[in-house]
Amino acid sequence: MSERPVGDDLREAALRLRRAQQVVVFTGAGVSAESGIATFRDEGGFWDRFPPERFAHVPGLLAALRDEPARLAEFFREVVAPIAHAAPNPAHRAIAAFEQAVPVVVVTQNVDGLHQEAGSSHVHEIHGSLLAVRSALGGTAQLTRGDLRATARALEQAGATGSRRRLLWALRRLIGLSHRGTYRPDVVMFGEPLREPDWALARRAVRECDLMLVVGTSGLVMPAAGLPSEARARGARLIFVDPAPPEEPGLWLQGKAGAVLPALLREAFGAEPGGLARFELEGLLEGDKEADRGHVRR
Ligand code: OAD
Numbered sequence: 065m066s067e068r069p070v071g072d073d074l075r076e077a078a079l080r081l082r083r084a085q086q087v088v089v090f091t092g093a094g095v096s097a098e099s100g101i102a103t104f105r106d107e108g109g110f111w112d113r114f115p116p117e118r119f120a121h122v123p124g125l126l127a128a129l130r131d132e133p134a135r136l137a138e139f140f141r142e143v144v145a146p147i148a149h150a151a152p153n154p155a156h157r158a159i160a161a162f163e164q165a166v167p168v169v170v171v172t173q174n175v176d177g178l179h180q181e182a183g184s185s186h187v188h189e190i191h192g193s194l195l196a197v198r199s200a201l202g203g204t205a206q207l208t209r210g211d212l213r214a215t216a217r218a219l220e221q222a223g224a225t226g227s228r229r230r231l232l233w234a235l236r237r238l239i240g241l242s243h244r245g246t247y248r249p250d251v252v253m254f255g256e257p258l259r260e261p262d263w264a265l266a267r268r269a270v271r272e273c274d275l276m277l278v279v280g281t282s283g284l285v286m287p288a289a290g291l292p293s294e295a296r297a298r299g300a301r302l303i304f305v306d307p308a309p310p311e312e313p314g315l316w317l318q319g320k321a322g323a324v325l326p327a328l329l330r331e332a333f334g335a336e337p338g339g340l341a342r343f344e345l346e347g348l349l350e351g352d353k354e355a356d357r358g359h360v361r362r
Contacts, residue, residue: 066206070255073166073315073316073317074317074324074327074328074331075331076096076315077303077315077317077328077331077332078328078331078332080275080301080303081162081166081275081277081303081328082165082332082333083132083232083333084166084273084274084275085166085167085274086269086272086273086274086275087162087164087166087167087168087169087171087274087275087276087277088157088168088169088171088269088270088273088275088276088277088291088295089162089168089170089171089172089276089277089279090171090172090270090276090278090279090281090291090292091159091170091171091172091174091179091279091280091281092172092173092174092279092280092281092282092283093157093173093174093281094279094280094281094306094307094320094321095155095172095174095178095279095280095321096150096153096156096174096178096280097280097320097321098153098154098155098174098177098320098321098322099150099151099152099153099176100146100149100150100171101146101150101174101176102142102145102146103280104282105282105284108213110142113142113321114139114142116254119139120253120254121179121251121254121255125139126330129228129231133227133228133231134226134228136190136231137177137219137222137231137234138223140215140235140238141216141219141220141223143194143218144194144215144216144219144238144250144350145212145213145219146177147175147177147195147209147212147218148212148213148215149209149213149216149254150178150209151178151181152174152178152179152181152182153178153321153322154322154323154326155279155280155320155321155324155325155344156179156182156184157182157183157326158325158326158328158329159179159184159277159279159314159325160179160182160184161182161183161333162327162329163185163186164333165286165333168184168186169186169188169266169269169273170184170186170187170188171188171190171269171270171291172187172188172189172190172191173190173191173250173281174189174191174193174286175189175191175192175194175195176193176194176195177189177192177193177194177224177251178196182359183238186269188262188263188265188266188269189259189262190230190252190258190259190262190288191251191252191259191288192249192250192251192252192259192262193250193251194207194212194250194251195207195208195209195212196248196249196250197238197239197247197248197249197250197285198248198249198250199242199245199246200244200245200246200247201243201244201245202355203244203272204250204361205247207237207238211237212237214237215234215235215237215238218233218234218235219231219234219235221234222234236271236314241317243282244335251272258287258288266291267291267294270294270295270298270300271294271298273274273295273298273300274300274301275300275301275302275303276292276295276296276300276301276302276303277292277303277304277305278292278303278304278305278306278310278314279304279305279306279321279325280305280306280321281306282308282311283310283311283312284311285352289311292312292314293312296312296313296314301314301315302314302315303315303316303317304316304317305317305321305324305325305328306318306321307319307320314321315350321326341349
């Protein structure tokens with residue numbers, strides 16, 4: 065781990081980013097923290113309030129429906145409401161801007177859809193998405209943030225009553241029975257396989273990248289947490305962006321993603337609005353110079 069000042073580390077990271085051929089940005093809850101969505105394992109995080117032993121798997125949720133419906137309503141509201149009202153923050157936008165300069169694949173453990181909303185075009189959601197439901201027969205349907213906002217409002221009203229029937233009605237956009245069988249959020253819970261084809265595509269991207277930016281993840285949940293070491297084993301460089309030190313060797317840019325990533329973007333590509341265009345223009349001129357040299361040689 066580096067002990068050099070942050071400025072040097074930022075310059076080094078920017079150099080690696082400029083030289084990269086294929087980048088994977090691997091993100092966790094920390095990248096969305098500044099959009100108002102709680103992380104899981106930070107102090108006071110989501111799992112502190114809703115212990116995963118009880119709330120992170122289907123049998124636990126069914127037990128909560130039976131024994132404590134008001135608490136289950138609270139759980140769903142805390143999952144749904146922040147994502148319903150969230151918008152991309154400067155970290156999501158910086159990641160989306162990277163792809164104007166270098167090929168980028170985003171592999172995210174988040175289910176909030178904010179990378180796509182920020183404009184990233186290749187996003188693999190390996191833990192699924194709260195903006196989709198899937199049926200038992202395998203079909204999926206998309207939801208909007210408006211659907212989630214309506215669900216959050218209904219949960220608030222249903223929660224107070226403690227009625228199971230009202231809770232299930234409030235959840236009808238996410239969970240229920242239709243002509244295609246039962247449906248539920250297209251989100252991976254504990255003990256379930258990761259979403260496909262996202263997981264297979266994510267692993268392929270990891271095998272092909274020469275630089276991985278790991279942003280806002282504690283790196284504790286397998287199998288996703290194995291991706292950085294897989295990239296490193298295949299020769300990719302790792303750069304971590306997180307207030308907390310990483311679990312693996314690599315260059316660590318300590319800080320919040322919403323501050324560090326825009327700074328990295330500026331350092332690498334001079335990118336205030338228009339800066340990336342300048343970067344592209346320089347690339348174009350460089351290409352012309354190559355072509356001119358080829359022309360002279362011929
Ligand atoms: P965690 O809550 O485990 O880790 C969040 C990470 O974000 C920590 O390393 C924090 O230091 C860091 N962090 C906090 N604020 C940040 C900020 N503003 N900028 C950058 N980093 C920040 O969340 P994940 O690693 O995403 O899975 O958790 C992985 C999986 O565990 C989740 O996808 C979820 C959960 O159980 C499932 O539910 C299947």
